[in-house]
Each structure stands twice: as structure tokens, then as C-alpha cells.
Amino acid sequence: MDVQLNDKLVIESISKGYKGNPAVLKDISFTVRDGEFLSLLGPSGCGKTTLLRILIGLLPADSGKISKDGRDITALPPDKRGMGIVFQNYALFENMTVRQNVEYALKLHKLPKAEVRERSEHMLEAVGLADQSRKYPRALSGGQQQRVAIARTLALNPDVVLFDEPMSALDVATRLSMRTELKQLQAKFGTTMLYVTHDQEEAFALSDRIMILDRGEISQLDTPERIASEPANEYVRSFVLDNLQAKVDSLARFIRRGGGAS
Amino acid sequence: MKRRTWTRAVIQVCVALFFLFCVILPILRMLARITPEGFRTMVSSPQFLPAVRHSVTTGLTATVLTLVLAFAAAWCLERVPIRGKAVFSTLFVLPMLIPSISHAFGLVTLFGANGFLTNLLGLRGSIYGFWGIVAGSVMYSFPVAFLMFAGILQYEDGTQYQAATVLGIPKLRQFTGITLPYMKKTLLSAFFAVFTMIVTDYGVPLTVGGKVRTLSTLMYTEAAAKTNYDGGSVIGAFLLLPAIVAFVIDLLNPERGQGAYVSDPVSPSGGAFAKVAAYAYSVCVGLAVLLPVGAFGLIMFERKYPVDPSFTMEHIRTSLNRGAGTYLLHSLLYALLAGVFGTLLAFVCAYLTARAKGAFSKGIHLISITSMSIPGLVLGLSYVIFFHSSPIYGTVLLIALANSMHFFASPYLMMYQTLGKVNPDLEDVGLTLGVGRLHVVKDVILPKVRFTMLEMFTYFFVNSMMTISAVSFLAPPSPKPVALMLSQFSDQLLTEQAAFVSLLILGVNLALKVVGNLLRRRARA
Numbered sequence: 057m058d059v060q061l062n063d064k065l066v067i068e069s070i071s072k073g074y075k076g077n078p079a080v081l082k083d084i085s086f087t088v089r090d091g092e093f094l095s096l097l098g099p100s101g102c103g104k105t106t107l108l109r110i111l112i113g114l115l116p117a118d119s120g121k122i123s124k125d126g127r128d129i130t131a132l133p134p135d136k137r138g139m140g141i142v143f144q145n146y147a148l149f150e151n152m153t154v155r156q157n158v159e160y161a162l163k164l165h166k167l168p169k170a171e172v173r174e175r176s177e178h179m180l181e182a183v184g185l186a187d188q189s190r191k192y193p194r195a196l197s198g199g200q201q202q203r204v205a206i207a208r209t210l211a212l213n214p215d216v217v218l219f220d221e222p223m224s225a226l227d228v229a230t231r232l233s234m235r236t237e238l239k240q241l242q243a244k245f246g247t248t249m250l251y252v253t254h255d256q257e258e259a260f261a262l263s264d265r266i267m268i269l270d271r272g273e274i275s276q277l278d279t280p281e282r283i284a285s286e287p288a289n290e291y292v293r294s295f296v297l298d299n300l301q302a303k304v305d306s307l308a309r310f311i312r313r314g315g316g317a318s
Numbered sequence: 319m320k321r322r323t324w325t326r327a328v329i330q331v332c333v334a335l336f337f338l339f340c341v342i343l344p345i346l347r348m349l350a351r352i353t354p355e356g357f358r359t360m361v362s363s364p365q366f367l368p369a370v371r372h373s374v375t376t377g378l379t380a381t382v383l384t385l386v387l388a389f390a391a392a393w394c395l396e397r398v399p400i401r402g403k404a405v406f407s408t409l410f411v412l413p414m415l416i417p418s419i420s421h422a423f424g425l426v427t428l429f430g431a432n433g434f435l436t437n438l439l440g441l442r443g444s445i446y447g448f449w450g451i452v453a454g455s456v457m458y459s460f461p462v463a464f465l466m467f468a469g470i471l472q473y474e475d476g477t478q479y480q481a482a483t484v485l486g487i488p489k490l491r492q493f494t495g496i497t498l499p500y501m502k503k504t505l506l507s508a509f510f511a512v513f514t515m516i517v518t519d520y521g522v523p524l525t526v527g528g529k530v531r532t533l534s535t536l537m538y539t540e541a542a543a544k545t546n547y548d549g550g551s552v553i554g555a556f557l558l559l560p561a562i563v564a565f566v567i568d569l570l571n572p573e574r575g576q577g578a579y580v581s582d583p584v585s586p587s588g589g590a591f592a593k594v595a596a597y598a599y600s601v602c603v604g605l606a607v608l609l610p611v612g613a614f615g616l617i618m619f620e621r622k623y624p625v626d627p628s629f630t631m632e633h634i635r636t637s638l639n640r641g642a643g644t645y646l647l648h649s650l651l652y653a654l655l656a657g658v659f660g661t662l663l664a665f666v667c668a669y670l671t672a673r674a675k676g677a678f679s680k681g682i683h684l685i686s687i688t689s690m691s692i693p694g695l696v697l698g699l700s701y702v703i704f705f706h707s708s709p710i711y712g713t714v715l716l717i718a719l720a721n722s723m724h725f726f727a728s729p730y731l732m733m734y735q736t737l738g739k740v741n742p743d744l745e746d747v748g749l750t751l752g753v754g755r756l757h758v759v760k761d762v763i764l765p766k767v768r769f770t771m772l773e774m775f776t777y778f779f780v781n782s783m784m785t786i787s788a789v790s791f792l793a794p795p796s797p798k799p800v801a802l803m804l805s806q807f808s809d810q811l812l813t814e815q816a817a818f819v820s821l822l823i824l825g826v827n828l829a830l831k832v833v834g835n836l837l838r839r840r841a842r843a
Binding site for chain 2 (some may be wrong): 112133134135147159208
């Protein structure tokens with residue numbers, strides 16, 4: 057595959073299986089462009105989290121190749137890939153304060169003290185937690201904990217960040233505001249973002265492009281607009297579009313009845 | 319990546335070798351000593367069949383009584399809103415801090431020919447024999463069953479009872495239809511845990527068994543006292559049976575989902591009658607726990623109860639002259655060594671099985687929980703046979719090792735469960751941040767589980783202070799632990815000195831528990 061100038065990640069023929077499920081991912085190939093926001097959308101068990109773990113290097117693929125900026129990274133350990141990941145449950149270090157969470161890895165990498173402090177302050181500022189830096193994670197709301205996890209990841213300057221259903225534990229209002237913040241962070245740092253979700257609405261609201269996975273295969277990879285206007289197959293139509301349409305319809309009925317007026 | 323897999327492989331091989339040489343091979347070596355000839359001789363000896371019968375009958379009777387009493391106690395504290403719950407639950411587990419043999423001495427002090435209650439109530443009949451063994455066994459196995467029941471009752475989901483009440487299902491039907499099925503697995507585990515514990519203990523039957531001899535006393539006199547290892551191995555094989563049955567049943571009954579979600583715990587309820595009854599019952603159990611301890615406190619200062627009640631320090635002085643002080647120091651050393659080594663080993667194993675899953679970890683998990691079912695007497699005999707010609711035989715190390723193995727399973731399971739609840743992605747986050755597994759363990763996981771570590775250490779320590787089973791084989795050439803003085807006193811009927819030594823052990827164990835609780839409370843504040 058030719059590497060174009062703006063290709064960040066090139067994934068070629070990734071396959072993965074387990075004992076009970078021999079084909080979790082079937083020969084997956086796609087390209088992630090530099091600076092784009094790409095969502096991996098699919099129901100539980102379609103292989104999207106497995107794919108994410110393979111990309112970051114936490115799980116070896118059975119076959120296939122991953123390149124970043126034209127360099128083969130398939131065999132590199134997770135911390136040598138210049139990528140970061142934010143988990144669904146945040147996985148914060150509970151015995152450390154917000155600031156310590158962000159600084160921990162920087163310190164172990166033996167960065168100069170002043171730089172460690174500068175970076176953590178910059179990051180906490182960026183996620184709006186500068187005034188919470190002495191608190192422990194348990195004293196924060198879910199949305200704030202999520203922001204700590206993001207700051208901790210971004211502090212190492214990765215150029216690709218993976219998100220594994222990061223908002224599934226948040227309430228609706230927080231989710232909506234986090235969406236905006238995530239887009240702002242991306243604009244600020246120019247990070248390429250890969251975002252795993254099973255929420256159609258979230259994928260459509262956030263993404264430059266959406267990759268729809270069905271039982272380990274790519275159903276369609278395109279912009280939200282193109283997916284909406286030209287669904288590749290019946291699966292995309294029913295899982296994505298019909299579900300979205302149903303949501304829109306029920307909201308419309310609600311508004312027509314005057315439910316939103318009071 | 320390469321280096322990481324290497325470290326892990328080295329640790330796994332070390333753990334595997336350790337279990338091979340410290341559990342599997344010693345037990346196999348002991349079983350290999352059994353010849354058809356030796357088997358026939360032992361089984362056809364006149365003591366053997368009666369001993370089997372006595373073990374089964376006293377064991378079953380005591381187990382059933384313990385389960386009923388402990389269930390009632392757990393129910394009173396968890397399901398009825400009574401006052402003083404904290405006091406009662408502390409009292410109920412107090413018997414766990416003194417050796418089984420001390421409970422037998424407690425019975426003698428209260429119900430012996432010149433016992434406090436014998437004189438006070440004008441009782442007749444003898445405590446020695448079948449009912450003595452049953453009573454002593456109930457006393458020291460009660461806390462184990464109580465803790466299991468209290469734990470499971472605490473974590474039951476209350477919404478099903480709310481639903482049942484709304485549907486108009488009567489309380490009794492709720493108990494038989496919801497509570498009992500929910501507790502089935504725990505009841506079964508408790509049954510086998512208590513039965514194995516009782517049948518393999520020799521302290522109680524040795525002291526209050528009288529003419530009723532059980533398999534464990536037979537093993538003690540044959541193998542430990544007369545050093546008839548071949549005969550001892552045959553009895554050892556029999557004593558392994560209940561453990562093997564329990565293990566197979568455990569395997570056939572897969573574990574309930576870990577940390578089943580409790581949306582709403584059951585809130586205690588009950589009218590005035592239930593409260594009074596629960597309170598009265600709890601007071602009775604509390605008294606039954608405190609009476610022997612109080613009696614110990616009295617008789618050790620009286621010249622000769624009930625003949626000469628004048629105050630004396632004589633018994634304490636004699637005990638100290640017989641070496642109680644030095645032996646106590648030995649015990650502290652064993653307990654400390656077993657505590658440190660056992661806790662570390664149990665942590666490593668639990669980490670491997672709970673957070674680094676694979677075929678290997680399943681094997682380690684199986685061996686770890688199996689070690690629970692190996693009776694101390696059997697472990698002790700197998701160690702004597704296996705390590706006899708090794709350089710660590712007769713040293714402090716071997717006893718500490720035996721204690722670490724003997725009490726390994728419970729602390730291991732404590733850590734296994736705690737680690738299972740710790741966020742599963744921590745190590746992965748570390749890897750992606752360039753922070754190695756060891757760093758994550760040291761800086762994030764260990765601080766989080768430190769109180770479980772403390773609890774594990776306490777468990778090893780307390781039990782090493784009390785045990786008289788495995789060490790009765792290993793101690794002769796080594797510095798003797800203080801608890802073993804008790805089996806000596808039992809032969810010589812030195813109740814007053816036994817009372818002093820029992821309280822000494824209780825004091826040390828209680829002190830450790832109190833320090834642990836203070837540390838925990840300070841950390842929470």
C-alpha cells in the first residue's frame with residue numbers, strides 16, 4: 057500500500073482469533089489520516105475493542121501489519137508507538153492526586169522537574185482541572201475523572217490517542233459537554249483520535265469519518281454524510297440509520313406534543 | 319517486551335518449583351511410604367476402626383451443632399436490628415485467637431471434676447469423652463462458620479425480599495425459597511471446612527477425649543510420639559479424605575459470579591420479640607466465649623482451685639521456669655517469619671492468578687486452594703519424611719516454611735479476591751505510558767491493597783502462634799514454639815499453667831489485632 061503524505065496509521069490485513077471465537081477480526085485494512093477524528097462504531101462483540109488493543113500493542117495480532125508515519129510498528133511495545141489510550145473505566149491511580157496522576161509517568165521517564173511541572177500544569181489547564189490538582193480521584197465527578205485520564209495521556213505528547221468507549225459511564229449532560237471539550241482538545245493539540253463507541257449518535261456528532269464494524273469485518277468506512285446518504289449494505293442501514301431515525305422520530309413526536317415547551 | 323516475558327517466566331518457574339518441593343513432593347513421598355503390609359497392620363490394629371468411628375461421629379455431631387449455632391449468631395447480628403453489634407461480632411471471633419487445645423482446657427476448667435460450673439451448679443457426669451470432644455470442637459470452629467455466614471448474609475441483595483414482600487410471600491417461605499438457595503454453596507463449603515478442621519485437630523480430643531480416641535489422636539501418638547512414620551502415613555492418607563471430597567465438590571460447584579452486584583443490601587428487621595430473642599442469644603454466645611477466658615484468668619492466680627483459693631504467682635513462675643518465656647520468643651520468631659514470607663508468597667501467587675491470567679495461573683490457583691485441605695498433622699509428617707536429610711531440617715526455617723504452607727490458602731484467597739476487584743486496566747495503562755508492570759504494582763496496586771496485606775500477615779502470624787499440628791513433628795530438634803507446651807501440659811494435667819500459656823498467646827494475638835485495627839482506623843481518618 058502506498059503511504060500518502062497525510063496517512064497517519066496504515067493498517068494492513070489484521071486478523072485475530074481466540075479459542076472460542078476464531079474470527080474476532082477478519083483481514084481488516086484501513087488508513088487513519090493525520091489529525092482526523094475516526095470513530096469505530098459497532099455493537100458489543102463486533103471486535104472494536106480488540107482492534108484498539110492491537111493498535112496500541114496490548115494484544116498481538118495473529119497476522120497483519122501496522123505502520124505509523126510510514127514506519128512498521130507492529131512489533132513495538134505499547135509505549136514506543138507514540139500513541140496513548142483512554143479506557144472506559146479511566147483506570148486512574150487512586151492513591152495519587154490529580155497532579156500526581158499526570159506527573160507519574162513523566163517522572164519515571166526522568167524528565168527534568170521543571171518540565172514535569174510545566175507539562176502537568178499545561179495539561180490540567182487544558183482540561184479545565186487546574187483548580188482540582190490536589191484532589192484525589194475519588195473526590196471528583198465521573199466527567200472530571202475522565203478529564204484526568206485524558207490529561208494523563210496527552211501529557212506524554214502522543215500524536216494518536218485511542219478512546220475505548222470513554223463516555224459510557226457518564227450521564228447525558230456530561231457526555232454532551234465532553235464531546236465539545238474533546239473536539240476542542242483535538243483542535244488545540246492536533247492529535248489524531250480513534251474513538252470506539254456503540255452509540256450511533258455520538259459517532260455521527262463527533263467524527264470526521266466513521267468505520268462501521270460488523271462481526272469482525274468493516275461494513276463501511278466513510279464520512280457521516282456519505283454513510284447517511286449511501287449506506288453500503290443492509291446492516292449499515294438497520295444498525296446505524298434506522299436506529300438514528302427511530303431516535304429522531306421519538307424526539308419529534310415528543311416536541312410536537314409540546315413536551316419541550318414547559 | 320522480551321525482557322518482560324522473561325521476568326514473568328522466571329517468577330512462574332520459581333513459584334511452580336516452590337509448590338512442587340514444598341507441597342506436592344512431600345505429600346507424595348509420605349503416601350509412597352504406605353505398603354500393603356503397613357496398611358493391613360494399621361487398619362487391623364484394635365485402635366483403628368474405633369478411631370475412625372469416633373472421628374466420624376464426633377466430627378459430624380460437632381459440625382452440625384457449629385453450623386446451626388453459627389448461622390443463628392450470624393442471623394442475629396446481620397438480620398435483626400440489635401444493639402452492640404460491633405461488640406458481639408468481635409467477641410464471636412475471639413476464639414480464633416487461642417489454640418484449639420486451649421478450648422479443651424477451658425472446658426476442663428469449667429466442667430472438669432473440680433470445674434467452676436461443676437461446683438457452682440452441682441453438675442454430675444464427666445466432660446471427658448464424646449461430648450467433651452464435641453463441645454471443644456464446637457467452641458473453636460464456631461468463629462470460622464460464623465465469619466462465613468456473616469459475610470454471605472451481608473452481601474445478599476435485598477431487592478428480592480422487597481419484591482417477595484410486595485407479592486405477599488410469607489417470611490418463612492422467603493427464607494426457604496430465597497435465603498437457603500442463595501446460601502447453598504456457602505453452607506456446603508462451611509460444612510466441609512468445619513468438618514475437616516474438627517476431624518484433623520488433635521488438641522481437643524487429646525485433652526478431653528478421655529477413652530474416646532480419634533484418628534487425629536491416634537496419628538499424634540503413633541507418628542509424633544512413637545515415631546511410627548509408616549503407620550502415621552496410613553492414618554494421614556485417611557485424614558486427607560474429607561479434604562479431597564471437599565475439593566472435588568468445590569470443583570463441581572463453579573463459583574458464583576465474583577462480586578455479584580448488590581443494588582440494595584437487606585436491611586435488618588424484626589419486632590420486639592425477635593430483638594429480645596436475638597439479644598439474649600448473642601449474650602449467651604458471648605458469655606460462652608468469655609467464660610473460659612475468665613476462668614483461665616482466675617485459676618492461674620489461685621494456688622489450687624477450689625481447695626486453696628489464695629493468691630499466688632507460683633503457676634506463672636513455674637511456667638516461666640519451664641521455658642515459657644523463651645518458647646514465646648521462638649513462637650514470635652516463627653510467626654514473624656511465616657507472616658512475612660507467607661504474605662509475600664501469597665501476594666505473588668494471587669497476583670499471577672488474578673491479574674496475569676493463563677493456563678499456568680489456573681494450576682497455581684488450584685494448588686493454592688488445595689493447600690487449605692491438607693491437615694497440619696499430615697503436612698508435618700510429610701515434611702519430616704521429605705526434609706529429614708536436608709540442611710533445613712530442625713531449623714527455624716523449616717517450621718516457618720511449614721506454617722506458611724499450612725495457612726497459605728486463606729490469605730491467598732483474600733488477596734485473590736481483592737486484586738480481582740482492582741481496576742483491570744491499570745497495568746495496561748502503565749504499559750502505554752511507558753511505566754512497567756513492577757512500577758504499577760509497587761506504586762499503585764500495593765498501596766491500594768495494603769490493608770489486605772496487613773490482614774494476611776495477621777492471619778499467618780496468629781495461626782503460627784497457635785498451631786500445634788504440623789510443628790508437633792518438626793519441633794523436637796528445633797527451638798520449641800510456646801503452643802507446644804500446651805500438649806505437654808495436657809499429658810500432665812497442668813491446667814493452671816496451660817491457662818497462663820493460653821492467655822499469653824491470646825494476649826499476643828489480641829495485641830496484633832488491636833494494632834492492625836488502629837492502623838486501619840488512622841488511615842481512614
